[in-house]
Amino acid sequence: MKASPDAIIQREQAEYLDRLISQTDPILLEMEAYGAAHSVPSADREVARFVEITAQAIKARRALEIGMAIGYTTIHLARALGEDGLVITIDPSEEMIKAADGYLERAGVRNRVRIERGKALEVIPRLRETFDLVFIDALKDEYAGYLELALPKMRTGGVVIVDNLLWGGKVATDPASADRDTGALQKFNEDFIQNPRLKALVLSVGDGLGYAVKIS
Numbered sequence: 001m002k003a004s005p006d007a008i009i010q011r012e013q014a015e016y017l018d019r020l021i022s023q024t025d026p027i028l029l030e031m032e033a034y035g036a037a038h039s040v041p042s043a044d045r046e047v048a049r050f051v052e053i054t055a056q057a058i059k060a061r062r063a064l065e066i067g068m069a070i071g072y073t074t075i076h077l078a079r080a081l082g083e084d085g086l087v088i089t090i091d092p093s094e095e096m097i098k099a100a101d102g103y104l105e106r107a108g109v110r111n112r113v114r115i116e117r118g119k120a121l122e123v124i125p126r127l128r129e130t131f132d133l134v135f136i137d138a139l140k141d142e143y144a145g146y147l148e149l150a151l152p153k154m155r156t157g158g159v160v161i162v163d164n165l166l167w168g169g170k171v172a173t174d175p176a177s178a179d180r181d182t183g184a185l186q187k188f189n190e191d192f193i194q195n196p197r198l199k200a201l202v203l204s205v206g207d208g209l210g211y212a213v214k215i216s
C-alpha cells in the first residue's frame with residue numbers, strides 16, 4: 001500500500017499534539033526555555049520522549065548519544081535506563097558541556113552519564129562498551145560516519161534513532177541538493193533504509209526520525 005500524501009500532518013494537528021504532550025517537569029521546562037532563548041539546537045519534545053520510551057521498551061542499559069547540546073535528551077535517556085544504566089554522550093563544545101553538567105546534576109542523573117568531550121568521529125572508535133541504543137544528532141554530513149563506527153558497538157536487537165532526517169522538508173523538495181547537509185542527508189536516508197545490517201524506516205516525528213533495529 002502506498003503512503004497517502006494526505007497523511008502529512010497539518011499545523012492544527014501539530015499544535016494539538018504539542019499541547020497533548022505538555023511538559024510538566026520543571027527542569028525540562030527550564031531547559032526548553034533556555035534552549036529557545038539561546039538558540040540551542042535541542043531535540044523536539046516529542047523526539048526526546050520517543051527516545052525515552054524506546055529505551056524503556058527495550059530495557060536498554062547502555063546508550064550512546066552523538067551530539068549532546070545541553071543534555072535535554074540525555075536526561076530522558078538516563079531516566080529510562082534506570083539506576084544501573086549508563087549514557088555515554090559526545091560533544092566538543094565547552095559551552096554546551098558546562099550547561100549540560102549543571103542540568104544533569106540538578107536532574108539527579110549526573111552519575112549515570114559519562115560526557116565524552118570531543119568530536120564523535122574521533123571518540124567513537126575509543127569506546128569499549130556495547131550499546132543497546134544509539135541516538136545520532138550531531139553534524140549532518142557526518143551521520144554516515146557515525147553510523148558506520150557505532151554499528152559494530154551495538155548488540156543485535158539494539159535500536160538506532162537518528163534525528164532531522166527530513167531536514168525541515170528540504171530532503172524531499174530539493175532533488176539532488178547542492179546544499180552540503182541536505183545532500184548528505186538525502187544520501188544517508190537511502191543508505192540507512194537499505195543497510196543490510198538494519199531493518200529501518202524514517203518516521204515523520206519531529207524533523208524526521210530514523211528508526212532501526214540492528215538485525216546482524
Ligand SMILES: C[S@@+](CC[C@H](N)C(=O)[O-])C[C@H]1O[C@@H](n2cnc3c(N)ncnc32)[C@H](O)[C@@H]1O
Pocket residue numbers: 041042043048065066067068069070071072073074090091092093096118119120121137138139
Ligand atoms: C542538535 S544538537 C544535539 C541535541 C541533543 N541531542 C538533544 O537532544 O538535545 C547537536 C550538538 O552536536 C554537537 N557537535 C558538533 N560537532 C560535533 C561532533 N563533531 N561530534 C559530536 N558532537 C558535535 C554540537 O556542539 C551540538 O551541541
